[in-house]
Amino acid sequence: MSALTLHLGFAGYAHAASRTRRPSIIKADETPIVVDDLEEAFVSGSEIGLAAAYSRHGSLIHTLCARAHPSAAADLTQEVFLAAWRARDRFDPRRGPLPAWLVGIAKNKIIDAHRKSVRQVPVMRDNEGSVVDRLSDDSAPLDQLANRLLITEALATLPDRPRQIVQMAFLEELTHEQIAERTSVPLGTVKSDIRRGLARLRRYLEASS
Amino acid sequence: MNGITLDDAFPDDKILELALATEPHDFERIAPPAQVWDNILAEVEVERASAEADARRRFQPWFRSNSVLAIAAATLLMVGVVAAVAFSRDNDVPTRELAAAQMTDVDLPVATDETAQARVVCGEDGCAVELWLSGLPDAGDGDLELWVINSDVSDMHSLGIIDGANAVDGGSYALPAGVTPDDFPIVDISVEPRDGDETHSGQSVLRGVLEA
Numbered sequence: 061m062s063a064l065t066l067h068l069g070f071a072g073y074a075h076a077a078s079r080t081r082r083p084s085i086i087k088a089d090e091t092p093i094v095v096d097d098l099e100e101a102f103v104s105g106s107e108i109g110l111a112a113a114y115s116r117h118g119s120l121i122h123t124l125c126a127r128a129h130p131s132a133a134a135d136l137t138q139e140v141f142l143a144a145w146r147a148r149d150r151f152d153p154r155r156g157p158l159p160a161w162l163v164g165i166a167k168n169k170i171i172d173a174h175r176k177s178v179r180q181v182p183v184m185r186d187n188e189g190s191v192v193d194r195l196s197d198d199s200a201p202l203d204q205l206a207n208r209l210l211i212t213e214a215l216a217t218l219p220d221r222p223r224q225i226v227q228m229a230f231l232e233e234l235t236h237e238q239i240a241e242r243t244s245v246p247l248g249t250v251k252s253d254i255r256r257g258l259a260r261l262r263r264y265l266e267a268s269s
Numbered sequence: 270m271n272g273i274t275l276d277d278a279f280p281d282d283k284i285l286e287l288a289l290a291t292e293p294h295d296f297e298r299i300a301p302p303a304q305v306w307d308n309i310l311a312e313v314e315v316e317r318a319s320a321e322a323d324a325r326r327r328f329q330p331w332f333r334s335n336s337v338l339a340i341a342a343a344t345l346l347m348v349g350v351v352a353a354v355a356f357s358r359d360n361d362v363p364t365r366e367l368a369a370a371q372m373t374d375v376d377l378p379v380a381t382d383e384t385a386q387a388r389v390v391c392g393e394d395g396c397a398v399e400l401w402l403s404g405l406p407d408a409g410d411g412d413l414e415l416w417v418i419n420s421d422v423s424d425m426h427s428l429g430i431i432d433g434a435n436a437v438d439g440g441s442y443a444l445p446a447g448v449t450p451d452d453f454p455i456v457d458i459s460v461e462p463r464d465g466d467e468t469h470s471g472q473s474v475l476r477g478v479l480e481a
Binding site for chain 1: 279280281284285287288289290291292295296297298299300301302304305306308309310313315316337365380
């Protein structure tokens with residue numbers, strides 16, 4: 061190919077370059093990427109949308125994988141984001157937030173990985189049946205872990221005041237009146253903050269199950 | 270909790286129970302190793318390239334089976350060109366539009382919010398692609414280069430680096446002699462790193478098909 065090497069004036073070029081980044085050189089783990097509508101960017105299938113989703117939620121997914129299956133955590137995190145990217149058309153923002161959907165995918169990947177690693181050990185039976193069968197029945201500890209991480213994740217998305225109030229109510233088990241007294245926030249505001257906080261947590265929990 | 274409302278999977282008391290079960294440890298996050306993102310991006314690029322190759326393979330048989338039609342269309346177009354050139358000379362009209370294309374980033378490896386319009390015009394000095402961009406897509410440290418490509422993406426010609434100063438108001442890029450929109454119907458803008466390699470980087474950012 062004969063590329064024309066003549067270089068003409070590039071007025072406005074520097075401005076354009078500072079507005080957006082070239083997707084193929086994105087380092088999602090190094091540079092926080094701000095995308096106006098992350099979920100929309102993710103569904104569009106562009107690398108920048110995937111990078112933004114990874115930049116924002118990679119640690120949540122990796123934490124879940126590392127705590128549920130430490131030896132395969134990095135591979136699992138990779139699989140989760142690839143599976144999510146391939147299935148991005150099936151993500152519906154109206155049904156819940158993206159991190160919760162990613163956690164749902166991660167739970168399936170973790171269960172699969174545990175099954176595979178159990179199968180590699182040929183004879184693992186006892187009088188309660190095969191270990192594989194018991195494992196598939198017992199996803200409760202994984203669900204429990206995923207739900208706790210989703211709750212802390214959802215809390216982190218709340219603004220400062222509602223977050224403090226919700227934490228006082230749920231984690232420290234203070235009554236609404238005690239919270240109002242301690243924070244000097246009117247009782248009605250405390251109650252509405254808690255109600256909205258609860259709705260936020262529910263959205264995260266429901267979308268992953 | 271005051272005023273418990275019942276919900277199928279997560280009633281208020283279930284959420285409260287889960288919240289109470291959280292430990293300080295659950296607020297901590299473990300960042301994935303850097304290699305994880307590199308692997309994800311590499312795999313995504315491989316899958317995207319293979320999807321593009323599939324799309325090309327699907328396109329080829331259609332083109333081949335209609336080669337007679339294509340030749341007929343090309344002949345008609347050439348007759349049209351000759352007539353148009355003759356017409357333009359007779360009437361002292363300097364240029365004649367042969368084909369035009371709307372260019373977008375749909376299904377391309379590099380995303381952009383910008384779009385472009387291209388048209389092929391021929392005058393006494395030969396043919397050129399005229400290009401209007403809504404704005405300059407980001408080229409990082411590289412340049413934006415304009416190409417025309419044939420239908421099965423087996424041959425292409427560079428029309429040069431995009432002239433940033435005339436990108437929005439319209440720039441003109443000469444077509445090499447004998448290169449027609451009929452043989453090279455795809456107009457493509459790529460992001461080219463300044464690495465001395467004159468071949469197409471594969472990093473297309475805007476593309477369209479020229480239609481008469």
